[in-house]
Structure formats: structure tokens, C-alpha cells
Amino acid sequence: MKISGTHLLALGQEGAYRLLQDPEVLAKCMPGCEALVRIRENEYQMKMKMALASFSGLFDGTVKIADAEPSSSFRLLVEGKGKIGFMKGEGRLRLSPDGTGTQVAYDGDVQVGGTLAAVGQRLIDTTARMMIKRFFDKLDENVRTTST
Amino acid sequence: MATILTPQATGKLVGKRVRRREDPRLITGTATYVDDIQKPGMHHACIVRSPYAAARIKGINAQAALALPGVAAVFTGKDVAALGPVPCGASLPGLRVPHHHILAQDRVYFTGHPVAVVVATDRYIARDAADLVEVDYEELPAVAAPEKALAPGAPAVHPEWPDNTAFTYHQEGGDVNKAFAEAEVIVKQRIISQRLIPTAMETRGVVAEWQPGDKALTVYSSSQIPHLLRSLLAGMLGLPENRLRVVVPEVGGGFGSKLNVYAEEALMGFVAMKIGKPVKWIESRRENFLCTIHGRGHVDYYEIAAKKDGTILGLKLKLIQDLGAYHQLLTPAIPTLSVLMMPGLYRFKNILADIVGVFTNCVPTDAYRGAGRPEATHGIERMVDMLAAELKMDPAEIRLKNFPQPDEFPFATATGLSYDSGDYEAPLRRALELVDYPRLRQEQAEARQQGRLMGIGLSTYGEVSAFGPSPATPAGGWESATVKIDPAGKVTVLTGASPHGQGEETTFAQIAADELGVDLEDVIVLHGDTAVVQYGIGTFGSRATAVGGPAVYYAIQKLKEKIQKFGALLLESAEVTFTNGNCVCNRNGKSVTLAQVAAASYRAMKLPPGEEPGLQVTYFWEPPNFTFPFGAHIAVTEVDRETGRVSILRYVAVDDCGNIINPLLVDGQVHGGVAQGMGQALYEQAVYDNNGQLLSGELTDYAIPKAGMMPWLETGHTITPSPVNPLGVKGVGEAGTIGASPALVNSVVDALSPLGVRHIDMPMLPEKIWQLLQQGGQA
Amino acid sequence: MIPQSFEYSVPNTLQEALQLLAGGNAKVLAGGMSLVPLMKLRLAAPEHLVDLRRITGLKTLSESSGEIRIGAMATHHDLDSSPLLRQRCPLLAEAAKHIGDVQVRNLGTIGGSLSHADPAADYPASLLALGAKVKLVRAGAERTLNLEDFLVDTFTTAAEPGELLTEIIVPVEEPKTxxxxxxxxxxxxxxxxxxxxxxxxxxxxxxxxxxxxxxxxxxxxxxxxxxxxxxxxxxxxxxxxxxxxxxxxxxxxxxxxxxxxxxxxxxxxxxxxxxxxxxxxxxxx
Missing domain, CATH: 3.30.390.50 (CO dehydrogenase flavoprotein, C-terminal domain)
Structure with a gap:
């Protein structure tokens, strides 16, 4: 499933780029992320608890940052496996200045498997979009609290 | 629902609308299905399945599962490497047959592939423990669509065969090149018959019990083929066949999906023998969708050649069959049935067909109601309609022009079949009468004037049924019956066919009661237990009544001879007739009842010369040919311009299945069949994503028609008895499914034809039609 | 199709239910039409279920001062067949009729449906058009929210842990609407x-x-x-x-x-x- 969109961050481009790759920030902002532990440069082990009303699932996985072109773009690869299936997301994030802020354009592919794929079909698209929205909401919150 | 014609009853019970004797136990919940079976000490199995369509198994760690209290064992691929394989009963020249282990070895080939089995004291623990089995997968690229699998550079489903081609198959009859050279018009079309999920109401289930003292295994399974299952399972497990008993209790529908031998059946046998305890496995709906065979899965390229007057000259077909990752019992044979039926009901004698059987990372396809014949009929009936449109001919007229006439039967086809009997005009004319065709066309013209999109669709279908003569089948095409009369004169019929919802407990009792002159209540019909019933083949391919019925009939004829001999002995007369349940002396009119004869035959004070005591006959009937039912369906539809939704305004099905034993049951078969054909035409599709994940993986996303979605069905019958068997029956189990999808698609194409629409692939989802409407008919 | 094990409570009163829910770990079971299938597929694995079926008073439909109050445990069939709703708020009765099938309508509840917040559920269309409000209760407190504010996002509501949706409030339809x-x-x-x-x-x-x-x-x-x-x-x-x-x-x-x-x-x-x-x-x- 293809997912793309844009989000305006109230932060300069260099700051935004650093923020989007800061494991502490990612851990706080990725919905359900319970732990992010560095394995090596640009690669982290992740524990994630997805909880959406009645739905819940635990995922173990990794977060990788690749093809980084500082301040302007990088690829984010997220993988998680759990009892209810697996999910993989891969996307390129592109940053460009927009006034005093930074426009973050994302463009990627989300793949799910197992029970999640078969039963959650109707929900994957909306859920993925909602999780991205939550991520950016949290990120905005982070920008606000750190800048004040 | 309406029945328009009531065929003449031919006997006291045969030909009558006798209510199904099976139903009281089914509707009061007192039937016994596999999951109702309880055994002392019974354990429960849960199967760990691959979430990937293609992956290497790097390791399996079952420690945590084994540590859970109540877990008796966990078995993986290496434990069962020497067993099996899951059998493929079809043979084709050059067929590539991957070794189908009962548990994955080092690689998985489709989502849902069984990887390990957990056995525990109850099903809850087994399920919990399954979550604790850690399988380390390395995901591999997968391919989930047959044409993509054939493309250069596609991932190889089986690395040893990088072209993903399991077989190619060529058949031709007549001179197709000449036909196409002489043609005045040629029409071509790519037609898809999408993958369907059979969705039997009861999922599969197995209970296996090992008796160590007798070294004997009993397997209870929800199957259509108990005896074939026993023979094949014995081979998979390395057991002598006489120490394996297969019991098929009540079966909640099969539609072909249980005409198979599955890994889980052997796996449960293995587990029971290994742990020394009975074990039960019940398939979940999710597993049923992922791991029980699917049906259809064709991409067909058709070319039809004709003269300007509508005379069809020839038909070419390139058939791409999505096989899935393995061959199940009949997987590669199913598309060959499509080729057999390519001539449809038409006279032309020039055909050419090429099949490519393609491996994909999906669950195997195999027989699903109609098995190859709905695909073929859909293609032919679409092509005939497209030809009619091209020639601006009426679809009824073009069909009437190309039917062989009744005096041309037996009719030899270009595919080597001999159609037994037929009057193909009769059901079409009857159906046209029922809808008042000229008036209906006028109504359509008026509707079009008002801007309404109303369509009339015809299909005249034929099928090859009653499988079949043994040389034409992989495992014997006969069927067996034992008829025995107990000392009190009551009748027991044991049939080798294994009916599972079709109602032969009723129809075979009707035949026996009429032939023996007893009440229906005096007859019981038993089936489905290899320890009780002589060998049999099973119920599939519309064969139970048309092959199993004659076996019952012939057994009774032999039995009647014996009854007459015992009657003669009792009446001390040489001229005795057995009639209406009594032996009557032709001279003095004295008589003895069947019960008296039966008692005397078992008491055996005196025996007719050369006769054994008792009244029991077993008969194995080998049919000389298939039977060829046919019919005509007409669907009247209307398309909602704003949404693309199709409404069915009228549906008429006139079927000719030869003589009718029970019109009520025939109607039921037609209703269910039409529902499934309608499902394919309008709603159903197995949707895999590019990675081989089944997205339509539950009933929330796979739409089978429900009662409220069904149109009113107007059914009618014409009767052209089959000369193949003494009952004159042809079989009707698949007729509705075969006739329905082309009638509906032809109807919707007709509705959209003013916009220039020539073809629509199934399922005709509203959005697909809406897109056509948006594009003014240009796909 | 077998859920994980869970604790199961069937309180007799609302107070008991709220106490059980106060810890925040329990999940409410109403009609079970969405939750139970999710549990069977293990897409949901609550540790503790609090079944509201025995609580009387959560199923009633009543009218007072221009409003109709619908107990959260009223089933879709209750709504569809209610003479009060049919006469005084026919849109909601109509919406109830469209839900699922007979079996679902006999078991599924309006409160369960709204709390599950499925983006394709039938009720919210009508309830939003009606300007419905929902009452949320917790031990010692209650609040009333507009439905817009309750339905936050896909499968997400404004209910806090420990809070229970007890009532849906719709206006009596004015004549000639x-x-x-x-x-x-x-x-x-x-x-x-x-x-x-x-x-x-x-x-x-x-x-x-x-x-x-x-x-x-x-x-x-x-x-x-x-x-x-x-x-x-x-x-x-x-x-x-x-x-x-x-x-x-x-x-x-x-x-x-x-x-x-x-x-x-x-x-x-x-x-x-x-x-x-x-x-x-x-x-x-």
C-alpha cells in the first residue's frame, strides 16, 4: 500500500532533519513505541505496542535510517513482527524550507502480513494514515515544548 | 421459489417432491460433525503456519511452547520428512510435481503453509502454545499472479523451475487453421475467471485415533471421498490399507474443496500414532481461506471464427491456469476439463487449446463446483455473445443456429467426447417463452429510450458430468452399492458415493422403495464409513445420483431375482412375480410378503438351487460414458448509472438433467448452484497482494451471496433422458453454477452495450462498472 | 479462532462496573459483535472483560424535555423496533435497521458500536445529523460530550481509561422534518x-x-x-x-x-x- 503526504514542521530544515533522526524523539513520537535501542549506526531495535481501541498487538522490530543526504532527505525503514503478523514500512522523507518552517514530504510503501493483512484489510489504510498523523502531532508537540 | 414445470412422476416415489430425510437432524442440531466427536484422552492440535508467501526457514525454536503446561508435543518438518507426500492424482505428460511434504521443510511456498504442529491437552493450550513457537524466516520474493509468474525475471516459486511452468498441454480437433482461414469474422477476447474460495459452511476437521493393540488407525475427516482418502492416506503413513479406517461423519458442504487429500489428514494420523492418544484438529475459517484449495484462477485468451450468417467454425483458447504453489489431488487436471468442454453445446468441430499451468505463491487451486467447466462455459458463452454482437445477431438466434439437432445424438465433439442425448433447443425455447422474449426485448428498447440500462443475458450451457468411465478418471469412475434386506424385511442401502448435503439418503431410498415396493421409512441409506461400506469413489462432479444411483438400481435387480426365487420356493410355484413388495404366484394369486421371504432366506430351512442364504447384493457399476446435462439460463438485469450497481430483475433457469428422481432436490441444487455462479459473477474474488498476502482473508472481506441478496429464481425443466444409465438421469449438482455466471455477465454487457461495452470481467463490482460508465464504455 | 485467556466479570450494577473499570486494564464487553471476533483472531487480547449485560437500566429508551435518552446497552433491534424512536426520532430507528444482519442486530448495542468507533459503522451518520450527545461516566464523575468530540479518529474515542459510555442523547425530531x-x-x-x-x-x-x-x-x-x-x-x-x-x-x-x-x-x-x-x-x- 502506497502512502504519501506532507507535513509542515515549525522548525528550520537542519533542526527538522536532526529531530526526525533523533532516536529519543522517534521513540516518543512513534505511536506505541515502547523502546528504541541502538544496535549500530542508524539502526535501532524497537518494541512497539499497537493499541487502537479494541485492537492490540506487540511488535518487535527494527528502525533503520538509510541513504541519508543530510538536511534534505533520508530513507526510513521500519519492520515489526508479532503474533498477529508483521509489518514493513519503507519511505523516503524529503525536507524543504517553507517560510520559517520545514515541509516534510513522505512517500512510501507499507506492507503487512499475517492475520493483520487478512482481517485488517479494510483498516490498514486508515490506520496507517492515522498513525502517521499521530506521529507528526507528537512531533509538533515536541517542537513546541522544546522551543518554549 | 417458483417451479414452472413439474415433471411427471415415474413411480410411487421416484419423480415426487419427497422432503429430505437428512434435514430433521441437520436443523435440530443433532447431526454429528467431526468437531462433535469426543474420545477419551483426546488431545488437540494447532498448526503453526507461515505468515509469508515465500521464505526460507532458518530455524524453529519450540522450547517455550513445550514448556507450557499441557503441551504434549511439537512436531516440525524434520519429524515428518519421510511421510507423504501429499498426493497428486493427475498425470499429464511432462508434469512437474514438487514434493509436497506434510509440513514445510526448509522453505515455505504460500501464506498459511503449515510449518509445525502443537499438540496439547486442550485446544486453548494448543493455540496459546502455537504462538510460542518461534520460527526464524528469511523472507524471499514472492509472485501471486499467474501472468506475472510467467514474465521474465519473475521470482521462482520453486527454485528448480525458474519459468514457474508446471506443464503445458496441447489439444486440437478438426482443422482449426482451415476454419480460421475460411472465417468471415473472428472475435478475440481475454477473459478472466477469478480465483474463488469454496467457503463450505463446515471447515475441514480431522480426528485420528490409534489402537496400538490392533495396530489400526481410525481417521474421521470432513471429506467427499472416504475410500480414496483411505487408500492414499495409507500410502502417506506407510500403513496397510486394511488397518486404516476412514469415517466421514456429517459433512457441512464441500463444493469440491473436500475432494482432496490434505496434509493435515496425514499429519493427524502421524500425531495420533506418535503420542498414542486420539487427536483432533479443527480448521478455523481463516485457515480455511488460506489453506483449503481455491477454485478457478484462469486467464483465458479466446478466438472464435465464424461465417457472416453466424455459423461458428472454430475456437482457439490459450488458457493460463493459476495452480498455486503445489498440486493438490487434481490440480493440474482441472483446466483439461475446461478444454474438454470447449465445444459447449455447438456443432463446430474445430478447436485448438493450449494450457500453461503456472506455479504461484498461493494456495493450490483444485476442483470447485463445476471444476473447469464453469470457466469453459463462461468463456464460450461470452464468445458466442460477442460474436452475435459483432454480427448484430440476436444472441438466441445465433445459439439456435449452432445447436446440433436431437437426431444427431450421440454427438461426437472435436474434443473426443460423445454427447449422450440432447435437445438443446428445448430448454432455450422454454426459457425464452418464460420471459416472453420478444416482449422483453421491446421492454428493453423502451427502457433504453428512458435512459435506463437494462440487459438481457442468455447462456446455454452444457457440462460433462457423472464422472465417469474408469479409463477417463484417475482412480476409477464406477460407483458401488450394497443393498441388504434384514430378516424382518427392512432395507439397508450402502452407497460408495459419499453424499454430503446432496440428499442421496432421500433419493436412493426413493429408488429402493419403488423398486422393492416398500415404504420410504423401511429403507435407510448408509455411507461414509470404510468399515461399513464396500469400496466406493465418492460424491463430486454431479456423479452421486448418475453413477451411484444405477449401482443401487442394479444391486436391487439382482436382489429381486433372488427374492423371486425364495418366493417361488415358499409359494411352491415356478411362476412367481415380485411386485409391490410381495411375491405373487401367477397361477393362483397366492402371495408372500417381502418380510416372509426375507425371514425364510435367513432361516434357510430350504434354499433355491444354487443360492446362498440371506438377501444381500453388492454391485459395482461401471458407466459406459459420461452424461451431458444442459440447459438455458436467462438473466434480466439493470445497471444503476450513478453507482454501477447491478440489480437482477429476473432470473430464469431451465435445466435438463435427464429424468428427475426428486424435483425438490433438483430445485435445491439449481438454487444453490445459481447462488454460487452469481457469487462469482457479482461478488466473490480471492484477492492476493503482490507479496502473496491473502487480503480477502475472512468472511468480512470475501462476499458470498446471502439469502437477502438472491433474486427470485424461476426454475423449469425439460427432460431428455440419458441413455447412459437405466435411470435416465444426468446429474445436476453443478448445473446452476455453470449456467449462471455467463448469463449474468452477458446480461450486464447487454445492458451496457449502448455505451460500446463488449466485455466485463468478473466479479462485476459496482466500481468496475461505474468506471466503464465514466469512460463511456471504453475500458 | 480461540482467544487468549482473560478474566471475566459480570457486574450487577453500574457502580460495580465502574469500580472494575477504574483500574484501567479492563475492557468493556457490550454485545461483542466487534470485540469477540477480534479476540478470536487475537487482534485484541484484553486481560479483563467486564460484561455489562446484567446491568439493568442501561437498556432503556426514554423521553423527557425534548430529548430521548438511549441506554448504551440497547441493541440495534431495540432501536429499530422501538415505537418511541420510530415516532419521535425515526432517523435513528432507520439507521439501526441497516446494521449487519438479524443476529448482529439482536446482540449488538449502540454503545458498543460507538465505543468501537469503526469508521464505517452506521450509527454515526445519523447521530451526527441529529446532533447527538453522549454521556460518559466514571467512578464519582460524569460528563456529556457532543458526538463529534467523542469520535476522535479511526477506532479512537475521547473516552478515558475507566470511563464508560452509558447514554446517547438525541433530540426529539420536530414535526415536518x-x-x-x-x-x-x-x-x-x-x-x-x-x-x-x-x-x-x-x-x-x-x-x-x-x-x-x-x-x-x-x-x-x-x-x-x-x-x-x-x-x-x-x-x-x-x-x-x-x-x-x-x-x-x-x-x-x-x-x-x-x-x-x-x-x-x-x-x-x-x-x-x-x-x-x-x-x-x-x-x-
């Missing part, structure tokens, strides 16, 4: 691909009230404010309806799945909005 719920059904699940509820009133030949609620189209059910504004004060002509309907999904990022693409959903939202408006206006005049 025309209402309609039009639904394109997803044939497998029975959920709405698109569901549109319309409420309209006219006075002096002009539309004096226009309310449109949509479900199934977007991540959350919503009210089509632009379309409502277009109708307000208009004569409600076919052209007014066409123009208003064209606005219902213009700024929506629509859902997509194997049953309908986003663009088709948006288009169908307009078609069904027009149908609902035509039906409602026919009733109103």
Missing part, C-alpha cells in the same frame, strides 16, 4: 462503503434546517458542513441538491480498500447524499 439514511453496503461485512444520513426542514418554501452526516467515507464519520450551508435557505430544488451533494466529499481524504477506491467512495458519497436529500425533502414537504 424529513429524514433519510442511504447506504451502499459492503456485501461481505454489511458495513457501509458509504452511508449518508440527511435531515431537512422547510419553512416558507425554504430549507430552514439541513444536516448531513456521512460514514464509511473517511477515517472518521463527519458532518458535511459546506453542503449543509449550501442548502440552508435554498428552495431545495434538484439543482440545489446536486450542488450541495457535490460538496460533501470535496475536501475529504477518502478511505480505500479492496471493495472501493478512494475516488469511487468520494463519488458515491455525493450520489448517496443526493439520494438521502431527495428522500428527506420528499418527506419534509
Amino acid at each position: 424529513g429524514v433519510s439514511y442511504q447506504k451502499m453496503v459492503q456485501p461481505a461485512s454489511g458495513f457501509a462503503i458509504v452511508g449518508v444520513a440527511a435531515r431537512v426542514r422547510k419553512s416558507n418554501g425554504q430549507i430552514s434546517l439541513a444536516r448531513l452526516g456521512l460514514t464509511g467515507v473517511a477515517p472518521s464519520p463527519f458532518r458535511a458542513a459546506a453542503a449543509e450551508a449550501r442548502l440552508q435557505g435554498s428552495a431545495g430544488s434538484a439543482e440545489d441538491i446536486r450542488q450541495a451533494a457535490a460538496l460533501v466529499s470535496s475536501n475529504i481524504e477518502a478511505n480505500a480498500d479492496i471493495h472501493a477506491s478512494a475516488s469511487y467512495r468520494k463519488q458515491m458519497a455525493q450520489v448517496y447524499a443526493a439520494r438521502a436529500l431527495h428522500a428527506a425533502l420528499a418527506e419534509a414537504s
Whole structure:
């Protein structure tokens, strides 16, 4: 499933780029992320608890940052496996200045498997979009609290 | 629902609308299905399945599962490497047959592939423990669509065969090149018959019990083929066949999906023998969708050649069959049935067909109601309609022009079949009468004037049924019956066919009661237990009544001879007739009842010369040919311009299945069949994503028609008895499914034809039609 | 199809239920039409279920001072068959009739449905058009929210842990209000691909009230404010309806799945909005 969109961050481009790759920030902002532990440069082990009303699932996985072109773009690869299936997301994030802020354009592919794929079909698209929205909401919150 | 014609009853019970004797136990919940079976000490199995369509198994760690209290064992691929394989009963020249282990070895080939089995004291623990089995997968690229699998550079489903081609198959009859050279018009079309999920109401289930003292295994399974299952399972497990008993209790529908031998059946046998305890496995709906065979899965390229007057000259077909990752019992044979039926009901004698059987990372396809014949009929009936449109001919007229006439039967086809009997005009004319065709066309013209999109669709279908003569089948095409009369004169019929919802407990009792002159209540019909019933083949391919019925009939004829001999002995007369349940002396009119004869035959004070005591006959009937039912369906539809939704305004099905034993049951078969054909035409599709994940993986996303979605069905019958068997029956189990999808698609194409629409692939989802409407008919 | 083990409580009173829920780890079981299948598939694995079935008073429908109060445990069938609703708030009775199948309507509850917040559930379209409110109760406190504020996002509500939805409040329909719920059904699940509820009133030949609620189209059910504004004060002509309907999904990022693409959903939202408006206006005049 293809997912793309844009989000305006109230932060300069260099700051935004650093923020989007800061494991502490990612851990706080990725919905359900319970732990992010560095394995090596640009690669982290992740524990994630997805909880959406009645739905819940635990995922173990990794977060990788690749093809980084500082301040302007990088690829984010997220993988998680759990009892209810697996999910993989891969996307390129592109940053460009927009006034005093930074426009973050994302463009990627989300793949799910197992029970999640078969039963959650109707929900994957909306859920993925909602999780991205939550991520950016949290990120905005982070920008606000750190800048004040 | 309406029945328009009531065929003449031919006997006291045969030909009558006798209510199904099976139903009281089914509707009061007192039937016994596999999951109702309880055994002392019974354990429960849960199967760990691959979430990937293609992956290497790097390791399996079952420690945590084994540590859970109540877990008796966990078995993986290496434990069962020497067993099996899951059998493929079809043979084709050059067929590539991957070794189908009962548990994955080092690689998985489709989502849902069984990887390990957990056995525990109850099903809850087994399920919990399954979550604790850690399988380390390395995901591999997968391919989930047959044409993509054939493309250069596609991932190889089986690395040893990088072209993903399991077989190619060529058949031709007549001179197709000449036909196409002489043609005045040629029409071509790519037609898809999408993958369907059979969705039997009861999922599969197995209970296996090992008796160590007798070294004997009993397997209870929800199957259509108990005896074939026993023979094949014995081979998979390395057991002598006489120490394996297969019991098929009540079966909640099969539609072909249980005409198979599955890994889980052997796996449960293995587990029971290994742990020394009975074990039960019940398939979940999710597993049923992922791991029980699917049906259809064709991409067909058709070319039809004709003269300007509508005379069809020839038909070419390139058939791409999505096989899935393995061959199940009949997987590669199913598309060959499509080729057999390519001539449809038409006279032309020039055909050419090429099949490519393609491996994909999906669950195997195999027989699903109609098995190859709905695909073929859909293609032919679409092509005939497209030809009619091209020639601006009426679809009824073009069909009437190309039917062989009744005096041309037996009719030899270009595919080597001999159609037994037929009057193909009769059901079409009857159906046209029922809808008042000229008036209906006028109504359509008026509707079009008002801007309404109303369509009339015809299909005249034929099928090859009653499988079949043994040389034409992989495992014997006969069927067996034992008829025995107990000392009190009551009748027991044991049939080798294994009916599972079709109602032969009723129809075979009707035949026996009429032939023996007893009440229906005096007859019981038993089936489905290899320890009780002589060998049999099973119920599939519309064969139970048309092959199993004659076996019952012939057994009774032999039995009647014996009854007459015992009657003669009792009446001390040489001229005795057995009639209406009594032996009557032709001279003095004295008589003895069947019960008296039966008692005397078992008491055996005196025996007719050369006769054994008792009244029991077993008969194995080998049919000389298939039977060829046919019919005509007409669907009247209307398309909602704003949404693309199709409404069915009228549906008429006139079927000719030869003589009718029970019109009520025939109607039921037609209703269910039409529902499934309608499902394919309008709603159903197995949707895999590019990675081989089944997205339509539950009933929330796979739409089978429900009662409220069904149109009113107007059914009618014409009767052209089959000369193949003494009952004159042809079989009707698949007729509705075969006739329905082309009638509906032809109807919707007709509705959209003013916009220039020539073809629509199934399922005709509203959005697909809406897109056509948006594009003014240009796909 | 076997859930993980869980603790199960069946309190007899609301107070008991709220105490059980106060810890925050328990999940409410109402009709179980969504939760139980999710549990069987292990997509949900609550540690503790609090079944509300024995609590009397959570199933009642009553009218007072221009409002109808519906107990959260009232089933869809209760709503569909309620003479009170049929006469005094027919839109909601109509919506209930469209849900699932007979078995689901006999067990599923309005409170359960709203709390699950499925983006394709039937009720929210009508309830948004009605301006419904919901009452949330916790041990020692309660609050009332507009439904818009309760339905936060896909499968997400404003209920805090320990809070229970106990009541849905809708206004008694004023005379001469025309209402309609039009639904394109997803044939497998029975959920709405698109569901549109319309409420309209006219006075002096002009539309004096226009309310449109949509479900199934977007991540959350919503009210089509632009379309409502277009109708307000208009004569409600076919052209007014066409123009208003064209606005219902213009700024929506629509859902997509194997049953309908986003663009088709948006288009169908307009078609069904027009149908609902035509039906409602026919009733109103």
C-alpha cells in the first residue's frame, strides 16, 4: 500500500532533519513505541505496542535510517513482527524550507502480513494514515515544548 | 421459489417432491460433525503456519511452547520428512510435481503453509502454545499472479523451475487453421475467471485415533471421498490399507474443496500414532481461506471464427491456469476439463487449446463446483455473445443456429467426447417463452429510450458430468452399492458415493422403495464409513445420483431375482412375480410378503438351487460414458448509472438433467448452484497482494451471496433422458453454477452495450462498472 | 479462532462496573459483535472483560424535555423496533435497521458500536445529523460530550481509561422534518462503503434546517458542513441538491480498500447524499 503526504514542521530544515533522526524523539513520537535501542549506526531495535481501541498487538522490530543526504532527505525503514503478523514500512522523507518552517514530504510503501493483512484489510489504510498523523502531532508537540 | 414445470412422476416415489430425510437432524442440531466427536484422552492440535508467501526457514525454536503446561508435543518438518507426500492424482505428460511434504521443510511456498504442529491437552493450550513457537524466516520474493509468474525475471516459486511452468498441454480437433482461414469474422477476447474460495459452511476437521493393540488407525475427516482418502492416506503413513479406517461423519458442504487429500489428514494420523492418544484438529475459517484449495484462477485468451450468417467454425483458447504453489489431488487436471468442454453445446468441430499451468505463491487451486467447466462455459458463452454482437445477431438466434439437432445424438465433439442425448433447443425455447422474449426485448428498447440500462443475458450451457468411465478418471469412475434386506424385511442401502448435503439418503431410498415396493421409512441409506461400506469413489462432479444411483438400481435387480426365487420356493410355484413388495404366484394369486421371504432366506430351512442364504447384493457399476446435462439460463438485469450497481430483475433457469428422481432436490441444487455462479459473477474474488498476502482473508472481506441478496429464481425443466444409465438421469449438482455466471455477465454487457461495452470481467463490482460508465464504455 | 485467556466479570450494577473499570486494564464487553471476533483472531487480547449485560437500566429508551435518552446497552433491534424512536426520532430507528444482519442486530448495542468507533459503522451518520450527545461516566464523575468530540479518529474515542459510555442523547425530531439514511453496503461485512444520513426542514418554501452526516467515507464519520450551508435557505430544488451533494466529499481524504477506491467512495458519497436529500425533502414537504 502506497502512502504519501506532507507535513509542515515549525522548525528550520537542519533542526527538522536532526529531530526526525533523533532516536529519543522517534521513540516518543512513534505511536506505541515502547523502546528504541541502538544496535549500530542508524539502526535501532524497537518494541512497539499497537493499541487502537479494541485492537492490540506487540511488535518487535527494527528502525533503520538509510541513504541519508543530510538536511534534505533520508530513507526510513521500519519492520515489526508479532503474533498477529508483521509489518514493513519503507519511505523516503524529503525536507524543504517553507517560510520559517520545514515541509516534510513522505512517500512510501507499507506492507503487512499475517492475520493483520487478512482481517485488517479494510483498516490498514486508515490506520496507517492515522498513525502517521499521530506521529507528526507528537512531533509538533515536541517542537513546541522544546522551543518554549 | 417458483417451479414452472413439474415433471411427471415415474413411480410411487421416484419423480415426487419427497422432503429430505437428512434435514430433521441437520436443523435440530443433532447431526454429528467431526468437531462433535469426543474420545477419551483426546488431545488437540494447532498448526503453526507461515505468515509469508515465500521464505526460507532458518530455524524453529519450540522450547517455550513445550514448556507450557499441557503441551504434549511439537512436531516440525524434520519429524515428518519421510511421510507423504501429499498426493497428486493427475498425470499429464511432462508434469512437474514438487514434493509436497506434510509440513514445510526448509522453505515455505504460500501464506498459511503449515510449518509445525502443537499438540496439547486442550485446544486453548494448543493455540496459546502455537504462538510460542518461534520460527526464524528469511523472507524471499514472492509472485501471486499467474501472468506475472510467467514474465521474465519473475521470482521462482520453486527454485528448480525458474519459468514457474508446471506443464503445458496441447489439444486440437478438426482443422482449426482451415476454419480460421475460411472465417468471415473472428472475435478475440481475454477473459478472466477469478480465483474463488469454496467457503463450505463446515471447515475441514480431522480426528485420528490409534489402537496400538490392533495396530489400526481410525481417521474421521470432513471429506467427499472416504475410500480414496483411505487408500492414499495409507500410502502417506506407510500403513496397510486394511488397518486404516476412514469415517466421514456429517459433512457441512464441500463444493469440491473436500475432494482432496490434505496434509493435515496425514499429519493427524502421524500425531495420533506418535503420542498414542486420539487427536483432533479443527480448521478455523481463516485457515480455511488460506489453506483449503481455491477454485478457478484462469486467464483465458479466446478466438472464435465464424461465417457472416453466424455459423461458428472454430475456437482457439490459450488458457493460463493459476495452480498455486503445489498440486493438490487434481490440480493440474482441472483446466483439461475446461478444454474438454470447449465445444459447449455447438456443432463446430474445430478447436485448438493450449494450457500453461503456472506455479504461484498461493494456495493450490483444485476442483470447485463445476471444476473447469464453469470457466469453459463462461468463456464460450461470452464468445458466442460477442460474436452475435459483432454480427448484430440476436444472441438466441445465433445459439439456435449452432445447436446440433436431437437426431444427431450421440454427438461426437472435436474434443473426443460423445454427447449422450440432447435437445438443446428445448430448454432455450422454454426459457425464452418464460420471459416472453420478444416482449422483453421491446421492454428493453423502451427502457433504453428512458435512459435506463437494462440487459438481457442468455447462456446455454452444457457440462460433462457423472464422472465417469474408469479409463477417463484417475482412480476409477464406477460407483458401488450394497443393498441388504434384514430378516424382518427392512432395507439397508450402502452407497460408495459419499453424499454430503446432496440428499442421496432421500433419493436412493426413493429408488429402493419403488423398486422393492416398500415404504420410504423401511429403507435407510448408509455411507461414509470404510468399515461399513464396500469400496466406493465418492460424491463430486454431479456423479452421486448418475453413477451411484444405477449401482443401487442394479444391486436391487439382482436382489429381486433372488427374492423371486425364495418366493417361488415358499409359494411352491415356478411362476412367481415380485411386485409391490410381495411375491405373487401367477397361477393362483397366492402371495408372500417381502418380510416372509426375507425371514425364510435367513432361516434357510430350504434354499433355491444354487443360492446362498440371506438377501444381500453388492454391485459395482461401471458407466459406459459420461452424461451431458444442459440447459438455458436467462438473466434480466439493470445497471444503476450513478453507482454501477447491478440489480437482477429476473432470473430464469431451465435445466435438463435427464429424468428427475426428486424435483425438490433438483430445485435445491439449481438454487444453490445459481447462488454460487452469481457469487462469482457479482461478488466473490480471492484477492492476493503482490507479496502473496491473502487480503480477502475472512468472511468480512470475501462476499458470498446471502439469502437477502438472491433474486427470485424461476426454475423449469425439460427432460431428455440419458441413455447412459437405466435411470435416465444426468446429474445436476453443478448445473446452476455453470449456467449462471455467463448469463449474468452477458446480461450486464447487454445492458451496457449502448455505451460500446463488449466485455466485463468478473466479479462485476459496482466500481468496475461505474468506471466503464465514466469512460463511456471504453475500458 | 480461540482467544487468549482473560478474566471475566459480570457486574450487577453500574457502580460495580465502574469500580472494575477504574483500574484501567479492563475492557468493556457490550454485545461483542466487534470485540469477540477480534479476540478470536487475537487482534485484541484484553486481560479483563467486564460484561455489562446484567446491568439493568442501561437498556432503556426514554423521553423527557425534548430529548430521548438511549441506554448504551440497547441493541440495534431495540432501536429499530422501538415505537418511541420510530415516532419521535425515526432517523435513528432507520439507521439501526441497516446494521449487519438479524443476529448482529439482536446482540449488538449502540454503545458498543460507538465505543468501537469503526469508521464505517452506521450509527454515526445519523447521530451526527441529529446532533447527538453522549454521556460518559466514571467512578464519582460524569460528563456529556457532543458526538463529534467523542469520535476522535479511526477506532479512537475521547473516552478515558475507566470511563464508560452509558447514554446517547438525541433530540426529539420536530414535526415536518424529513429524514433519510442511504447506504451502499459492503456485501461481505454489511458495513457501509458509504452511508449518508440527511435531515431537512422547510419553512416558507425554504430549507430552514439541513444536516448531513456521512460514514464509511473517511477515517472518521463527519458532518458535511459546506453542503449543509449550501442548502440552508435554498428552495431545495434538484439543482440545489446536486450542488450541495457535490460538496460533501470535496475536501475529504477518502478511505480505500479492496471493495472501493478512494475516488469511487468520494463519488458515491455525493450520489448517496443526493439520494438521502431527495428522500428527506420528499418527506419534509
